[in-house]
Amino acid sequence: MNPANDDQHGLTGREAVEATAAVWLSLRDRGMTAAETEAFVRWLQESPEHAAVFEELQQTWRDFDQLATLLRPGAAPDPDTLAPRRRRRFARLPLVSLAAAAGLALLALGIWEWRGPQHFAETPVGAFQKIDLPDGSVAQLNTDSAIDVDMRGNERRVRIVRGEIDFAVRKDRAHPFIVSAGRVEVRAVGTAFNVRARDARVEVLVSEGLVQVCDAVKRQPLLPPAAGTGEPAYLAVGDRAVISAPPPAAAEPVAVQVQRVSGEQLRRALAWQERRLEFDDTPLGEVVAEFNRYNRVKLVVTDAQLAARPFSGTFRTDGYEALVALLQHSFGVTVVRQGDAIQLAPR
Structure with missing residues (x-):
């Protein structure tokens, strides 16, 4: 289809x-x-x-x-x-x-380049940027992220080229604030939310107010209408939407899963804004993947059992050496360094 x-x-x-x-x-x-x-x-x-x-x-x-x-x-x-x-x-x-x-x-x-290599705002690996948008809203860019902005007409539009961005939107009911990430659009008026785009997956986490998620191709909401009223459904504070958005011509439909997160989970998810990574019984494979987002030196775990082992702790985003030392001395992990890669294996 x-x-x-x-x-x-x-x-x-x-x-x-x-x-x-x-x-x-x-x-x-x-x-x-x-x-x-x-x-x-x-x-x-x-x-x-x-x-x-x-x-x-x-x-x-x-x-x-x-x-x-x-x-x-x-x-x-x-x-x-x-x-x-x-x-x-x-x-x-x-x-x-x-x-x-x-x-x-x-x-x-x-050959063709859409809008060229320059974007409205862009961060390399390991960098962060907080910027004021032309309408008075604020965007915080996580590592390796880029956005384009179009504030003309009756809509305020931001396109996520790649990465993760947190938005604090200035209220303006006459000019909706629309963030697009591939096939997904997030619509708000005055609120705060975080959007992470990776491959065909988009994650939206709301920390203030309400937002609506839509299919940019079909121009329709992705959430079913509210029960009993038929009114459009919104994501509220503490809602996380994980959206699988295949390319426009793909046969697979857009799929949405909405999860409720606690205040503590919300705080941990946004800890990157303070240059921290916080983990609570997180599989080591996911811990390694998060560190690799922020650092040129990449951690590698090839053992499935080690990758599944739960891990808790708080680190600086550039603190991969502290993680490696902890794993080596307290968890009995073997460390092998090869250029810009650090292999982690069980003893």
Whole structure:
């Protein structure tokens, strides 16, 4: 099933194609998996219009990048930047073969860059950044994260390119605050929530107020209506939504699991904002994965029993050496160092 061709959600054919193309652009900028790449090529092959819409939308973002140069102090105006351009009309485009559409896919994957390498805000591995957004909201970027921001019109939009970001949203009912991560949209007015995007999975954790999670392609809420009222359902304080969001053309539906977390669990989940990692009976394999997010030196656990062993403790995000020393001297773990990797094995 291709969600872009589903006409049951109030979208015209053109609107559905544009919505799907926008999600593909977001996924491509984040970096596609092999399965997503295959699905993307199939989507382009379905219709010449798909490739044309994708190209036009990407060109629009290129134009925005050029216009951004006009805002830099001392920038020399370029008359070509504001020169009128002939708008493409798909009805006049010559029909192209499926092979040509596949060729456009390869160009998109290998050559084109959506909005270029620069983003509104970006952190490398091990770094953090707290920034004020143009609307007065605040975003805190965790390690290896990037966002783009668009505050034009009646909506305040932030696109997560990769990583994890915590938002404190300034209240403005006339201008909804919308965070997109691949196929998932999180909508709020004035609230605080954390979003982590990784591959085809998005996690949303609410620490203040209410938020709504939606499918960006189908333009509909992901949570069923509230029982008895039929009103839209929201995530509240202490709710964590784990969303499996396959690529737009995939047959698998978007799946959502909502969990309630305690105040202590909420505090631990957000401890990264204070440069800490806190674990409570967490499998060692997950502990290692968290440390690897923040450090160039990678910890490796190949033994399944050791990886499943529960572990508790509090560390600095860059404190992998303290973890290794504790495991070696108190848990009887063998440590082997090889370049930028540290292998952990049972004795």
